[in-house]
Amino acid sequence: MFDDPIAEFDRQTLNLTRLITSHVLNCDLEKFQRQTKALRSKIEAIAISSTDPTGNIPVVLVVKQRLFPFRDLMREIVAKKRNGYVEMTPRMPEDFIDTGSLNIPGGDVYALLDVDTGKDILNVSPCDSVQLIEKKGRTVLTMREGMYCALAIPEILTDANRFNSIQMPGSRIEGDLRVPSIWFSKGAPRLGWCWWGNIHTWLATASVKSRIAID
Template sequence: MTSKHTIPQPGTARNRPGSTDPGAEFDRQVHNLAERDYPAMARLTPEQFTALVAPLRDLVTDVGHEAWAPDTGRVPFLLVVTRDVVPIERATARTTLHGRTGPGFVDRSFEPGALERFVAVEETGLPDRRVYLLLDVERGEEFCGAVPHDALDTIAARGRTPLTIEEGVALITHFPEVLVKNKCFSLGGSRSGDRRVPAIWISRHTPKLGWCWEGNPHTWLGMASAGSRRAAVER
């Protein structure tokens, strides 16, 4: 880092996924959020937003690069911004499909106030931080056609964790090429106490945040998961 609270701008050698430099990928993700107006949506100056996320950069230096394969739905880490910083609806509206410009949207099947009730389940061990890293992320298309409840049991048996809504939005924000036809994904890490499981899929040529029933399988909908989460230590 060039200073305590400065994230370098991504250079010409690091403008797309695939770099072997985790620090450069972190810088790209920060720059990506800045381009999508995250500082303004968070009611922060660009400098304040950089100061918020900058401590996480040192936590990616030991992340391996062999898993960079966003076109197959696998990435080593994501910079996640929680709803305490940017509301889910506004973050979703800053997503697009790869190669398209239409903004993502929250489906109207979420009745008024419902989205706020979809919170992280205890099993995720979600960090008590406004921003954090999600590691070893998989889109989870192997679970396409599986009952979501069964997919969640399998993920738990592997010692992995399902993604929350904010993490799913982060995945397609940083890697829009992950969301493709017939390889969309549920976000079982956020629940509202009923049988609904949130999910992101494609509708009207753009990402849509909706939900499906935990007992209903869909051939085009898998279950996204991750290996762990990592947060900076407060000082």
């Protein structure tokens, strides 16, 4: 599915349409369809002229909402026939705020292009990973973006040959060393957190080459 970013975009669009019609995502369906149609054309033009990507996921579609349904969306992330869950004690997903340095696009829908789950920086802490990522001209993911990655491709949580579970330091709590993370825990996908300075053999800081939206 990763040989054709447009086919992957179409697949994700259909899945998000299902979540809108089932009211998991609170979006206007007609507006979403107009926006994704325009975004698809933009991605198609970029795909034709782009060089080989360095990541392992070509495109991820993201829907922005003011009141984000963290728990509802995690339940839609299914791996090994188990629905995802949130466990971030003593924090809650709503406590984490996107950092202002990432320049998240405006509008309701945008796309991540050339996402890398970070297999080459396993065993590197988020603290050190951010510097390595930025030197490559890439940026880290927000918590919401990481959730959409796992929603689109839940195999990132279970297929260690191609992917790895991810950390998203693009969302933080001021003065707190916790980093939101998604991994497979207790037999199901989990949205939780790990420490800013800790390393893991199975968890790495994910990044993206660019974010694009319709004008």
